[in-house]
Amino acid sequence: MKSLQIDISDANKLPENARQLLNFAGELKVFAFEAEMGAGKTTFIKALCKALGSKDNFSSPTYSIVNEYLTPTKKLYHFDLYRLKSAEELLDIGFEEYVDSKRYCFIEWPELALSFLPKPYLSIIINVKENNRYLSAQIIE
Numbered sequence: 001m002k003s004l005q006i007d008i009s010d011a012n013k014l015p016e017n018a019r020q021l022l023n024f025a026g027e028l029k030v031f032a033f034e035a036e037m038g039a040g041k042t043t044f045i046k047a048l049c050k051a052l053g054s055k056d057n058f059s060s061p062t063y064s065i066v067n068e069y070l071t072p073t074k075k076l077y078h079f080d081l082y083r084l085k086s087a088e089e090l091l092d093i094g095f096e097e098y099v100d101s102k103r104y105c106f107i108e109w110p111e112l113a114l115s116f117l118p119k120p121y122l123s124i125i126i127n128v129k130e131n132n133r134y135l136s137a138q139i140i141e
């Protein structure tokens with residue numbers, strides 16, 4: 001199976017939905033969230049971090065490019081590239097080392113970073129229709 005669709009409209013089911021996505025991803029660690037403003041990217045990433053056992057308080061990384069979270073086994077990284085102006089800024093923070101680290105990297109607004117992502121990675125789209133949200137994930141090989 002190369003793609004997954006889940007209805008993520010019910011906030012109570014986000015822990016279960018996060019596990020579904022992690023199961024689908026298998027060994028894949030780099031997740032690019034290509035979804036519109038306010039679609040629920042940060043909220044879903046928060047659920048993923050919890051599902052992976054992250055105990056840190058999670059806040060939206062609005063003012064920094066990358067936030068690190070500790071899980072019982074490994075660190076994971078949450079990137080918000082909304083304010084990024086050029087790909088050069090990514091290289092300056094060592095972006096390639098993060099995405100090659102085999103640790104989870106959850107990336108919001110990944111457009112400027114796509115060419116640096118090692119394949120295969122997971123491309124995630126969230127569609128909002130009225131009060132419902134649908135997540136689709138696709139493996140990019």
Ligand SMILES: Nc1ncnc2c1ncn2[C@@H]1O[C@H](COP(=O)(O)OP(=O)(O)OP(=O)(O)O)[C@@H](O)[C@H]1O
Nearest residue numbers: 008009010011036037038039040041042043044133
């Ligand atoms: N699955 C969901 N069910 C119900 N409400 C949700 C869901 N996901 C997000 N929301 C709500 O939608 C709003 C935007 O969510 P969030 O900040 O996660 O979006 P985002 O895609 O990260 O936004 P941005 O584009 O600003 O980074 C929040 O008020 C949040 O509570």
Ligand SMILES: [Mg+2]
Nearest residue numbers: 041042060108
């Ligand atoms: Mg966000």
